[in-house]
Amino acid sequence: MAETPQEYAGRILNTLGSRDPLDVLQETPQLLSCLMAKFSAEQVKKRPAPGKWSPMEIAVHLSEVEMMVGVRVRLVLGANGIGIQGFDQAAWAARYDHADLGTSLAAFYALRAANLTLYRSLTPEQWEHFGMHSERGRETARRVVQLCAGHDINHLRQLEAMAH
Numbered sequence: 001m002a003e004t005p006q007e008y009a010g011r012i013l014n015t016l017g018s019r020d021p022l023d024v025l026q027e028t029p030q031l032l033s034c035l036m037a038k039f040s041a042e043q044v045k046k047r048p049a050p051g052k053w054s055p056m057e058i059a060v061h062l063s064e065v066e067m068m069v070g071v072r073v074r075l076v077l078g079a080n081g082i083g084i085q086g087f088d089q090a091a092w093a094a095r096y097d098h099a100d101l102g103t104s105l106a107a108f109y110a111l112r113a114a115n116l117t118l119y120r121s122l123t124p125e126q127w128e129h130f131g132m133h134s135e136r137g138r139e140t141a142r143r144v145v146q147l148c149a150g151h152d153i154n155h156l157r158q159l160e161a162m163a164h
Helices: 005-016 021-036 057-079 087-094 101-121 141-161
Strands: 083-084 130-133 137-140
Touching: 005 141, 021 057, 021 101, 057 083, 057 087, 057 101, 057 130, 057 137, 057 141, 087 101, 130 141, 137 141
Parallel strands: 083 130
Antiparallel strands: 130 137
């Protein structure tokens, strides 16, 4: 049985644990770069098992999620209480094998740097601005960033397992 959106969020937040989300977000680009360098051109596109993503698919996913997280935080900062639309990651992933890995990684690195600059500028009040996620309900800017950091850890662990 698939996880509910609430179960997913709980698992991802547990993955983050007590780590500072901004530290995790800061470390991820370098870790991702090192991990991706371990895969040959053939290995980067190879799925470890049916239904599991390849290293390339994970990297493209991280890039697209980074875009969405940045948009979500900006939306809640601009309009406290705004609706936040969820998305079907499986539907998005259906086209990942046609993506350009270099472009996706460059986008991830640039978006992450821009998003970190924004997050570090937030006031305590702004961290508590919220949106209403279509699947998970009320989510503050802080929660969106925590979920992003836990999401990073989750996918970096998958890449580490494939690299060994």
